Amino acid sequence: MVFVMADRKSASYVASKKATVIDVARTAGVSKSTVSLVLRGGVGVKARTIEKVNAAIDALGYVYNREAAGLRNRESNMLAIVANDLANPYLAQVIIALETALTDQGLVPVVVNINESEARQRSLVASLKEHNVAGFFITPAPKTSADWLQGLASAGYPTVCLMREIAGANVPVVVPDNRRGMYLSTKYLIDLGHTRIAFVGGVESISDYQERKEGFLSAMQEAELAVKDSDIEPSSTKREGGQLAVTRVLDRDPSISAMVCFTDVVAYGAYTALRDRGLVPGKDISVVGFDDLEDSRLMSPALTTIRVNAEDIGRVASERMQQCREHSLSSDNDVVGVKLMVRSSCCAIGDKVAHSTSVPKD
Amino acid sequence: MVFVMADRKSASYVASKKATVIDVARTAGVSKSTVSLVLRGGVGVKARTIEKVNAAIDALGYVYNREAAGLRNRESNMLAIVANDLANPYLAQVIIALETALTDQGLVPVVVNINESEARQRSLVASLKEHNVAGFFITPAPKTSADWLQGLASAGYPTVCLMREIAGANVPVVVPDNRRGMYLSTKYLIDLGHTRIAFVGGVESISDYQERKEGFLSAMQEAELAVKDSDIEPSSTKREGGQLAVTRVLDRDPSISAMVCFTDVVAYGAYTALRDRGLVPGKDISVVGFDDLEDSRLMSPALTTIRVNAEDIGRVASERMQQCREHSLSSDNDVVGVKLMVRSSCCAIGDKVAHSTSVPKD
DNA sequence: CTGAAAGCGCTTACAG
DNA sequence: CTGAAAGCGCTTACAG
Numbered sequence: 001m002v003f004v005m006a007d008r009k010s011a012s013y014v015a016s017k018k019a020t021v022i023d024v025a026r027t028a029g030v031s032k033s034t035v036s037l038v039l040r041g042g043v044g045v046k047a048r049t050i051e052k053v054n055a056a057i058d059a060l061g062y063v064y065n066r067e068a069a070g071l072r073n074r075e076s077n078m079l080a081i082v083a084n085d086l087a088n089p090y091l092a093q094v095i096i097a098l099e100t101a102l103t104d105q106g107l108v109p110v111v112v113n114i115n116e117s118e119a120r121q122r123s124l125v126a127s128l129k130e131h132n133v134a135g136f137f138i139t140p141a142p143k144t145s146a147d148w149l150q151g152l153a154s155a156g157y158p159t160v161c162l163m164r165e166i167a168g169a170n171v172p173v174v175v176p177d178n179r180r181g182m183y184l185s186t187k188y189l190i191d192l193g194h195t196r197i198a199f200v201g202g203v204e205s206i207s208d209y210q211e212r213k214e215g216f217l218s219a220m221q222e223a224e225l226a227v228k229d230s231d232i233e234p235s236s237t238k239r240e241g242g243q244l245a246v247t248r249v250l251d252r253d254p255s256i257s258a259m260v261c262f263t264d265v266v267a268y269g270a271y272t273a274l275r276d277r278g279l280v281p282g283k284d285i286s287v288v289g290f291d292d293l294e295d296s297r298l299m300s301p302a303l304t305t306i307r308v309n310a311e312d313i314g315r316v317a318s319e320r321m322q323q324c325r326e327h328s329l330s331s332d333n334d335v336v337g338v339k340l341m342v343r344s345s346c347c348a349i350g351d352k353v354a355h356s357t358s359v360p361k362d
Numbered sequence: 363m364v365f366v367m368a369d370r371k372s373a374s375y376v377a378s379k380k381a382t383v384i385d386v387a388r389t390a391g392v393s394k395s396t397v398s399l400v401l402r403g404g405v406g407v408k409a410r411t412i413e414k415v416n417a418a419i420d421a422l423g424y425v426y427n428r429e430a431a432g433l434r435n436r437e438s439n440m441l442a443i444v445a446n447d448l449a450n451p452y453l454a455q456v457i458i459a460l461e462t463a464l465t466d467q468g469l470v471p472v473v474v475n476i477n478e479s480e481a482r483q484r485s486l487v488a489s490l491k492e493h494n495v496a497g498f499f500i501t502p503a504p505k506t507s508a509d510w511l512q513g514l515a516s517a518g519y520p521t522v523c524l525m526r527e528i529a530g531a532n533v534p535v536v537v538p539d540n541r542r543g544m545y546l547s548t549k550y551l552i553d554l555g556h557t558r559i560a561f562v563g564g565v566e567s568i569s570d571y572q573e574r575k576e577g578f579l580s581a582m583q584e585a586e587l588a589v590k591d592s593d594i595e596p597s598s599t600k601r602e603g604g605q606l607a608v609t610r611v612l613d614r615d616p617s618i619s620a621m622v623c624f625t626d627v628v629a630y631g632a633y634t635a636l637r638d639r640g641l642v643p644g645k646d647i648s649v650v651g652f653d654d655l656e657d658s659r660l661m662s663p664a665l666t667t668i669r670v671n672a673e674d675i676g677r678v679a680s681e682r683m684q685q686c687r688e689h690s691l692s693s694d695n696d697v698v699g700v701k702l703m704v705r706s707s708c709c710a711i712g713d714k715v716a717h718s719t720s721v722p723k724d
Numbered sequence: 725c726t727g728a729a730a731g732c733g734c735t736t737a738c739a740g
Numbered sequence: 741c742t743g744a745a746a747g748c749g750c751t752t753a754c755a756g
Binding site: 018019 | 733734736
């Protein structure tokens with residue numbers, strides 16, 4: 001009969017010929033509708049039937065075609081994480097936390113890396129829209145326009161910004177308490193007796209930079225300490241950026257006795273720059289970071305830094321996404337708490353003594 | 363008329379009602395078939411018509427539904443990068459390189475993170491299959507079964523392994539020349555006069571560990587140097603793993619004067635362990651890494667290490683994938699070259715003098 | 725270039 | 741639970 005001939009003809013590429021719901025129904029001896037019911041959770045289908053269908057699925061190596069399903073019911077379980085720079089270890093922590101939270105909800109997180117390029121961001125997001133992702137987590141690239149971001153959200157794609165805010169876009173944002181973090185680290189240095197404190201590293205065009213700078217300035221102002229323009233030295237957020245920034249700052253003004261760094265990675269660069277001039281961090285000069293990467297605890301001297309719990313960021317962001325998906329509104333900001341981790345990279349100056357009360361120890 | 367009423371009713375959620383090919387055809391004043399032609403490159407359609415269609419697409423905010431298209435033509439431009447651990451900085455470099463190569467070919471790379479969990483690998487790969495990805499790059503989790511991996515490839519999903527090999531699976535693999543890399547670094551230490559060299563860090567169950575260990579052993583054997591079991595100390599590949607491994611090795615045998623580390627990250631942990639005992643890397647004891655992360659050049663002492671060009675891995679892997687997609691065969695291994703980068707973390711011992719000829723300098 | 729029709733692999737809704 | 745039918749948004753193939 002005809003069916004047999006067809007089978008024999010296709011014998012050689014049988015593995016790549018994908019089974020379909022009809023095939024499953026046929027081998028399980030049930031209807032197409034029943035298979036569909038089982039595939040979607042099997043409510044109201046009796047256990048024996050579910051077993052038969054699952055057995056057929058295994059036997060045939062059937063792969064559910066979620067895109068065909070999505071075509072009909074307009075649903076998707078795929079969420080995109082649009083990452084500004086996969087080489088940033090702190091972002092990696094956030095992504096890992098976020099992935100865990102999403103996977104627990106039965107969603108499929110995929111990450112794309114835009115490498116701080118607005119153009120790449122634009123084109124990758126466009127591609128993901130074509131693939132019917134259910135929503136976007138995004139750490140927007142520098143120069144991202146509010147209109148573009150807003151447009152994404154308005155077009156029905158639930159969108160949550162991570163770590164960075166784009167002014168003018170009405171999109172929910174999950175950020176650490178950048179102001180308070182930098183305020184805490186600056187205040188800590190002031191309490192140790194430092195009066196000449198530099199703020200090093202970071203890219204001015206990104207929202208977190210401005211927030212951290214404000215925290216620094218407010219602590220300095222509160223203590224009535226002067227801040228010269230030259231005490232603030234932006235740079236790339238790579239290790240090398242920190243190294244260059246510190247070199248420039250100290251070349252200009254050797255009276256600097258302490259520095260708050262934009263991130264831990266910048267602080268690592270600071271360590272290198274200091275060692276290159278024969279200065280020992282934690283002894284000759286004080287350094288504070290921001291992020292609390294795993295390495296910071298392990299290096300020597302262990303880096304005093306601001307801890308931002310990546311798990312918190314991930315968890316809050318996934319909750320916010322869930323809200324967006326439910327009622328497509330809500331653009332509040334979530335600010336995640338921070339904590340000063342005192343380690344060994346700071347020293348007291350003048351008649352002060354390093355105090356280790358009132359501050360959490362590692 | 364009916365259409366007008368429908369339009370007015372849907373006015374409030376007009377933004378989320380997606381335009382379709384029919385809508386584009388209507389506003390452009392052409393047929394559905396023509397729009398389809400334009401969407402797929404516009405061959406044989408005159409420029410004026412293409413313009414009209416594109417104008418309509420922009421005006422309507424039309425988003426191509428690649429899944430509906432894929433349903434019909436069984437094509438996909440989405441490639442999955444299944445990463446064993448996103449927190450691994452070297453892997454991040456490889457992913458970035460791979461993404462660049464794929465994007466250049468008009469493909470859409472998405473990465474998922476399995477966190478070294480075989481179960482997560484299994485479930486995420488299953489989900490991605492449901493989303494009709496065109497192929498998989500994978501750094502297989504420990505305990506990945508050859509059958510599973512082989513099954514993936516046999517089911518018609520082009521699959522390329524990165525960095526790690528699963529014995530028994532007939533799948534193309536792109537790896538650095540692990541043996542030669544470790545041979546080179548061990549030989550370098552031997553030439554500096556070291557005789558008691560430890561091999562620290564790394565997880566035994568993964569293929570690259572065995573290869574690197576073989577390189578170490580062959581250099582030692584060639585020099586007729588004895589290797590005790592206790593000179594080889596595996597550990598997690600995290601920084602903390604390196605720290606613990608080095609501590610154990612030196613506690614057992616303080617005569618060790620040099621160590622080859624499984625990776626740069628392990629070497630960073632070694633630095634910490636050495637400093638904790640008052641030893642200065644590059645002066646009291648020699649350390650060599652493997653990977654050549656960006657940090658290695660910048661830390662002090664700058665780490666002597668084996669450079670594995672991540673761009674090469676990414677480029678070769680994407681070429682290999684292209685071949686798989688074209689004729690679904692080819693399971694050769696690609697071995698990417700390595701290079702010893704001599705920096706400051708090693709010292710000569712006995713009557714030897716650090717030689718810096720014949721070896722590439724940074 | 726157009727137009728009408730069939731089909732990709734599912735879901736949906738409904739009568740039985 | 742089943743079965744027949746229509747539809748999701750595209751592509752394909754073909755006659756005009």
